[in-house]
Amino acid sequence: MSSRQPTLAKNLTYRLTWILLFAIVINVIVVGIYYSSDRESLEREAIEKQLSLLTKAFDDTDLNIRSQAKTLFRSHPQGYAFALLDHQGNLLDAENEALIPQQALHTDLFAQHWQTRLTTPEGVTLLMSQPVELPSGTARLIFAMHNDPGHLILRALASEFLTHIWIPILPVAVMMIGANHFMIRRGLRPVRHAANWARTIQPGIPAPPIEEENLPAEIDDLVHSTQRTLERLNIALLAEQRRGAEIAHALRTPIAVLTARLALLPAGDNTEKLCTDLASLARTVHQVLACSKADALDISSESRCELNQIATRITANLAPFAYERGVTLSLRPHTNPVIVRATQEGVELALVNLVENAVLHSGTQIIEITVGPGATLSVRDEGRGIPTESFHHVFDAFWRGEEAAEGGSGLGLAIVQRLQLAQKGSVTLSTSPKGGAEFTLFYSTENDARK
Missing domain, CATH: 3.30.565.10 (Histidine kinase-like ATPase, C-terminal domain)
Structure with missing residues (x-):
């Protein structure tokens, strides 16, 4: 026996799910291309995030940056650096200070937010400075990134994906899949009722009325066409059953007469062969009647x-x-x-x-x-x-x-x-x-x- 095939509702839900996933993938690709093309915004976002982390890690007691915020700089000493200066230009804290040009440390743009790009034979260095309000007064925090060995820009791109794609789209996608499945099952309910009704149909028995009302036009037409076809088939089947039974009943009388007459004949080989043939004919008639009963058998x-x-x-x-x-x-x-x-x-x-x-x-x-x-x-x-x-x-x-x-x-x-x-x-x-x-x-x- 072959395994049961998936229902139409499941097939439609699977297909809609694949279409939705395909749309999400296309959306991801388009958004990825869009954000990747705006590299300056990604660079600014990556650097501003590091400056924010450094600002939050400032220790008022020692007037420096806590050590747990310096992991990135110590892991990539040739890639990242920072310097924290007070309002007089004195260095409060720094990591990998050699990556920061001296003119950036002594610029007059103390209280302004600025960003610049330096191209050297060794690669590209990005610099950003921003004023920081500390309990002890205004300070300046400078961040330098050289060739981005820690993939901060790639992390910023991933953050854009998470913020603008996955977080808003995934819940909507899940709700759409659930709503589609519910609506498909509800829409196919008349089909299920029609299938259950069809399973109750038996040869020779009038089709029972279908319980579902207000069927869609296509299903209603299918049900009524099936009922009309079944009625015609039942009429033909009953006629065939009646014909076989009538023939068998009609033959039983002459067979009984022949049996009685054979009993009056003198015993002999011919009489015995005739009796055998007549018994075989009687059994055939009995089987024809059995065929009629098998076709008309009422199984409740x-x-x-x-x-x-x-x-x-x-x-x-x-x-x-x-x-x-x-x-x-x-x-x-x-x-x-x-x-x-x-x-x-x-x-x-x-x-x-x-x-x-x-x-x-x-x-x-x-x-x-x-x-x-x-x-x-x-x-x-x-x-x-x-x-x-x-x-x-x-x-x-x-x-x-x-x-x-x-x-x-x-x-x-x-x-x-x-x-x-x-x-x-x-x-x-x-x-x-x-x-x-x-x-x-x-x-x-x-x-x-x-x-």
Whole structure:
């Protein structure tokens, strides 16, 4: 049995999610290109962040920058530097002071915020100065960055992404995915109702009314078209069933008359052959009636029957039929009642056809009928068996094996399969331990229905 495919709601949600992710990726690329092109703004943002960290790390007691704020400068002594000067130009604290040009330390632009770029053979040095209000008075903080070995500019770009893309877009994306999934499920609810309604349809039974009202036009048209089609099919099926039953009933009377007249003929080989042929014809008529019953079998959700009782009754009824042909029927009931979800008539028809088929065509002397294990009925013989290559043909209507006995119609096993399918069961064929054939009928139980 193939695995269950994802629902339409899941497929649509997955596709919308991928479209949304694609839109986010495109947005990230566009924003990345935009911010990367404005390098001066990224440089200013990266330096201003470091100046802010240094300002917050000022120690009023020692009038210098706390050591934990100097990790960047000590990790990259050739890349970053800072200097803190008081309002008289005296150096209060510094790290890697050699990276800062002397003219920047002694500029007259003490109280102004300025930024400059110096290009040297060794690379580019960025300088920024800003006034700082300290408890002891106004000071000046100078920051220098040479070639950015600590990737401060890249961190500033990542911060822009976080601030302007991920933080505002991700919550919106999650809400959109959730809203889309909810709206898709709500929009497809009529489709689910129509699918559930379609699962309740059975051949030969009028389609039940659909509970959902105000269906979309497309679904409503599909439901009504299905109902009209089903009505036409049911009419055709009923006519076919009635025709087969009428023909079989019409043949039963002349067969009964012929049987009575043959009984008046003197005994002899010809009379015996005629009786055999007439018995075969009577059985064929019986199977045609069984076909009609299989097609018209009414299986309701409340149908229940007990397999031990059915097996006992059928064994007793068919024992004389088997005895006349030199076959012994053996029954192995289950120790506990076996209640299955099926109709008594359907189970009896299937079991009768299996036993009659074994009696007439297996060439065995013993047929064993077993109830269980589980919700199963088995008919096992010790005859010549069925070739493995023919297993997939035995349930075809009118198919008969090369070594099949004369007089059969090839309908018995096909009827069994149709009965099982009508009752949501199954039938299997295997080789019995003693070389014959073993047919097993499988049924569902209450526990199966709850799963």
